[in-house]
Each structure stands twice: as structure tokens, then as C-alpha cells.
Amino acid sequence: MTRYAVFLRGVNVGGITIKSADLRETLETLPVSDVKTLLASGNVVCSSDLSQLDLKSQSEHALRQHFGYVAWVVVLPAETVESIVAECPFPADDPGLHTYLTLFSDPEVLAEFVDFARSIDEPVHSLGTIAVAWQAPKGGTLESPLNAFSNKARFKSATTTRNLRTMQKVLGALRA
Known part of the structure; x- marks a missing residue:
């Protein structure tokens, strides 16, 4: 059985509101166990024998x-979440800056994001082909x-962004 983090895109913003209890109950209808929601912003941890791709699809x-909306998720195994949090070169707490991890389910979209960032001289750090x-x-x-770039309609099916502190909390829940 694999521990997974499921990151929903675009919930509790833009008119799509999902209560944590409803989200948990919905995902519990799948072949998963130990479902836990975090921070009321579309973060779920669970265990499953499903593959990463099958859990995403289901x-x-x-x-x-x-919920009647066009839902998109990024699903990552616990080991991947641990790796990208550990490899993040930026601090979780900085007095003037927020650190974000944009998660990708499509390496080509990640490459396009990095190319765009470099074209405008924005510092980014790739964390494999996932973040x-x-x-x-x-x-x-x-x-x-x-x-703005990651929120383009054509990227909605392949990306979602989380604050590094949120990712640390998700990692803690995966380890629990």
C-alpha cells in the first residue's frame, strides 16, 4: 500500500467551495484508506493500492x-513529496517572500513554465520533473x-501551486 498526497486545483477559490468533510467522504468512496484532509484548501493524504495515475483518474x-465541476488533481507518492520539500532551495519563512512549489502532472508543462520564468529572469528551481x-x-x-502563467486555462489539468509551509504540513500528515 502506498501513501499518497492528492492536491486539488482551484477549490475554495473562484466559487468552487468544498467542505473538508465532504471531500473526505467523496474520496473514501474510492479504493483508499486513512483519508485525511488538511487546511481546507484541497490537500488530502491517503493510502491506496492504486497506481498514481489510477488514483488521479479516479x-x-x-x-x-x-461536486459538479471540472476537477483536476496532482497525485504524488509520499516519497516524492518528501524529496521535493527537502530539495527546495528557498526558505519556508522569509520576512518578505513567500516560497511556492508548483506541482506538475506533465513534464512538458513544467519545462514550459521554467522556460517562461527564465525568459523574464524570474529565479526558479526545478525539482525533477514534478515541481x-x-x-x-x-x-x-x-x-x-x-x-499568472500557471493559472492559464491550458495548464489547469496539469498544475497546482502550494506554499512551502503547506507542503511541509502535508508531508507531516503523510508521515503520521
Whole structure:
């Protein structure tokens, strides 16, 4: 059985509100166990014998059926979450900056994100083919060109972004 983190994209923003209890109950209809939601922002940890790809597919289907929206998730095994959190070169707490990890389910989209960041001289750090670490000034995340780029409609099926502190909490829940 593998421990997984399931990261939903775009919940509790833009009119799509999902209560943690409803999210947990929906995912518990899948072949998973030990389901736990974190921070009311679309973060779930669970255990399953499903493959990463099958858990992604089944999670998206269940969310679409139950909540009636076009759901997209990024699913990562616990070892991958641990690796990207450990390899992030930026601090979780900086007085002037937020550190983000944009997670990818498509390596080609990650490469396009990195190419864009470099074209505008934004410092990014690739964490394999799964994530990119970057920073934005506190209070300026929504205006960040990297945030705007990752929010393009064509990337919604392959990306989601989390604050590094959130990722650390997810990792703690995976280890529990």
C-alpha cells in the first residue's frame, strides 16, 4: 500500500467551495484508506493500492461526479513529496517572500513554465520533473507573472501551486 498526497486545483477559490468533510467522504468512496484532509484548501493524504495515475483518474472522476465541476488533481507518492520539500532551495519563512512549489502532472508543462520564468529572469528551481520552486513578494503573489502563467486555462489539468509551509504540513500528515 502506498501513501499518497492528492492536491486539488482551484477549490475554495473562484466559487468552487468544498467542505473538508465532504471531500473526505467523496474520496473514501474510492479504493483508499486513512483519508485525511488538511487546511481546507484541497490537500488530502491517503493510502491506496492504486497506481498514481489510477488514483488521479479516479479522484478527478469522483470529484466531478459529486461536486459538479471540472476537477483536476496532482497525485504524488509520499516519497516524492518528501524529496521535493527537502530539495527546495528557498526558505519556508522569509520576512518578505513567500516560497511556492508548483506541482506538475506533465513534464512538458513544467519545462514550459521554467522556460517562461527564465525568459523574464524570474529565479526558479526545478525539482525533477514534478515541481518547481519559486518565490513571490508577500502581498504580491496574485500579481506575480509566474502565478499568472500557471493559472492559464491550458495548464489547469496539469498544475497546482502550494506554499512551502503547506507542503511541509502535508508531508507531516503523510508521515503520521
